[in-house]
Amino acid sequence: MTGTNRIPWSRLVRALRAAAAAIVLVSLTIGLSGAWWEDWFGGNGSTEPAQERLPQGDTVTNPKTLLRRALPIDSEPAREFERHVEETVRLLRRRRWGAIEQNLQQAARLLRDRRSALMADVPQQHQAAAQELLPQLRSQLQQVEAAVADRDVERVRDERRELLERFDRLAEQMVAAFPYAIPERFDHLPRLKGRATVELETTQGTMTVVADGYSAPLTAGNFVDLVDRGFYDGLPFHRVRDFLAQTGNPQGAETGFIDPETGQERTVPLEIFVRGDRRPSYGQTLEEAGRYQAQPVLPFSANGTVALARPSDDPNGGSSQFFLLKYDSELTPPGFNVMDGRYAAFGYTIQGDEILQDLQEGDKIRSARVVRGLDDLVRPQGAPQTR
Known part of the structure; x- marks a missing residue:
């Protein structure tokens, strides 16, 4: 095989793994051992924590983000706040500090100028809890902004994680009731x-x-x-x-x-x-x-x-x-x-x-x-x- 036709080993491994992907379905059954296809698969060699690996394309691999997006709420200002904060995840990988600051400023503006719209999306029985959460959200956003100002990557990640968890608590208050009838x-x-x-x-x-x-x-x-x-x-x-x-x-x-x-x-x-x-x-x-x-x-x-x-x-x-x-x-x-x-x-x-x-x-x-x-x-x- 000439050099121009030689397939890199890493590409060959990926091809074999992709070709064997359909066999994955068989192994998920209740009674089949699946041992016959195991030699097709190997570890990917990564030592990074699974939730920190960079995904291909736009695939979301963070479980809390997936749960957040699955929450049955229809609040435009809440989803916009969420988008601005989540966008900083991608921007932080590239150290685009100016763009991060802009997204955080827009998130802060939403909390300040669209507070009434946010509260309007909270059902009456959850209003008191939401009223307590909004100041906490603003305070935590300021912590993220301070970490960004210091260009402290790890601190930005930690403070942003806490910010999104506080946002999740607010978003949960926006769910009035179970949203559909089960047959x-x-x-x-x-x-x-x-x-x-x-x-x-x-x-x-x-x-x-x-x-x-x-x-x-x-x-x-x-x-x-x-x-x-x-x-x-x-x-x-x-x-x-x-x-x-x-x-x-x-x-x-x-x-x-x-x-x-x-x-x-x-x-x-x-x-x-x-x-x-x-x-x-x-x-x-x-x-x-x-x-x-x-x-x-x-x-x-x-x-x-x-x-x-x-x-x-x-x-x-x-x-x-x-x-x-x-x-x-x-x-x-x-x-x-x-x-x-x-x-x-x-x-x-x-x-x-x-x-x-x-x-x-x-x-x-x-x-x-x-x-x-x-x-x-x-x-x-x-x-x-x-x-």
């Missing part, structure tokens, strides 16, 4: 009509997961219900690969949760909320629905994306098993993600996702507990309300 045919299933925070204590450390019931009420509700029942306590991670860690397989012959009320395995329909739709769609993949360009509200683009495992031949066969994604930009490039629309993501790991790289088959969930949002879990009538 009556699913009344037998628990649903999460809001968000819940779950701590997963494993033998390798603790992860904090946010289950998003606004975007996946049945899938998130199923998960939170099982956590509250203590179902996952002591269960092993029975499948760990380069790009996922899967758990939730109960001991014995069963592969899912047996509902004590019915004596049958409880299954959850495939639930995908497409950006721009009014509510999730159920029962078929986006590919089966012919929606090839549709983008899910909860994409598989963050390390620690949490999703329901299911049989490969049954989109409605998911039960208790779930997996956490080990994000790899080569397997999930912008505009082509082999899992989006085929599996139901229902939340993200917002803390502790680095332990995914340490998990091995046989590691266990020591305990799983709901630390926030359990009040938003609605169980069917007659079902036990607590563990």
Whole structure:
């Protein structure tokens, strides 16, 4: 092979990984080991924290940003404030201090000049909480501006992170109620009509997961219900690969949760909320629905994306098993993600996702507990309300 035709090794590896990406789908089923394709995949060699890696294109890889954008609010000034602050993430990488200052000035102007418009988007029952949050938001924005003035990169990151967390609290106050009706045919299933925070204590450390019931009420509700029942306590991670860690397989012959009320395995329909739709769609993949360009509200683009495992031949066969994604930009490039629309993501790991790289088959969930949002879990009538 001549020098002009020689393919660089790194490019060849990327090509092989991309060619094998479709095989990823097979491994996410409940019963298949997937061992035969493992040699196709290798680590990407990065030593950076997963949430700090630069994504390809415009892919958003930060789980808190994804959750923020998925929040069902329709407040133009709030979204504009969010855009100005988030834009500084990209600008800081390039040390474009002047542009950062301009974005922060515009954000400050919004808080000063459009306060009434912001408050008008907050329902009456949340007005008092929002009134307390606005001064905190202004004060924290000043901390970011001071860090920018000092050209202190790490401090800017820390102060901006705190600013966005305070903004998230304000944005949550703008949600008046659960925004749509869930089809009556699913009344037998628990649903999460809001968000819940779950701590997963494993033998390798603790992860904090946010289950998003606004975007996946049945899938998130199923998960939170099982956590509250203590179902996952002591269960092993029975499948760990380069790009996922899967758990939730109960001991014995069963592969899912047996509902004590019915004596049958409880299954959850495939639930995908497409950006721009009014509510999730159920029962078929986006590919089966012919929606090839549709983008899910909860994409598989963050390390620690949490999703329901299911049989490969049954989109409605998911039960208790779930997996956490080990994000790899080569397997999930912008505009082509082999899992989006085929599996139901229902939340993200917002803390502790680095332990995914340490998990091995046989590691266990020591305990799983709901630390926030359990009040938003609605169980069917007659079902036990607590563990």
